[in-house]
Amino acid sequence: MKKPSSKIREEIAKLQEQLKHAETREAERIGRIALRAGLGEIEIDETDLQAAFEELAKRFRGGKRFTSGRKAAAEGSAGSRQSETVASGAGSSSPSEA
Incomplete structure (x- = not known):
């Protein structure tokens, strides 16, 4: 049975939100490591x-x-x-x- 396009759009929206959260977590992790390494002080x-x-x-x-x-x-x-x-x-x- 095929899914209606509205269900697929809902799933895509949920996945996009999950991706956004995952990228935010990764960016925060890398940012913390970079700051500890002293990159925040380098111009x-x-x-x-x-x-x-x-x-x-x-x-x-x-x-x-x-x-x-x-x-x-x-x-x-x-x-x-x-x-x-x-x-x-x-x-x-x-x-x-x-």
Whole structure:
């Protein structure tokens, strides 16, 4: 039995609302982590920051799994290399902002 279009529209509206809430939760989580990492204190262009985030996302999607920055830093210099890579990638693309 096929669903009437009104039911499908209701389901779409509910799913859109769920998506909105999920995106808000994700944004708040990432925002809290970014603030703890000190990104709120850095003056950086949004496009440069987005490019750095995209690079970071690509690194994590590439199959390399890292736990947390704290644990990686505790395990040795790998954590500090990760921080240097992100920091240098974000700052190097905009030399005029010094």
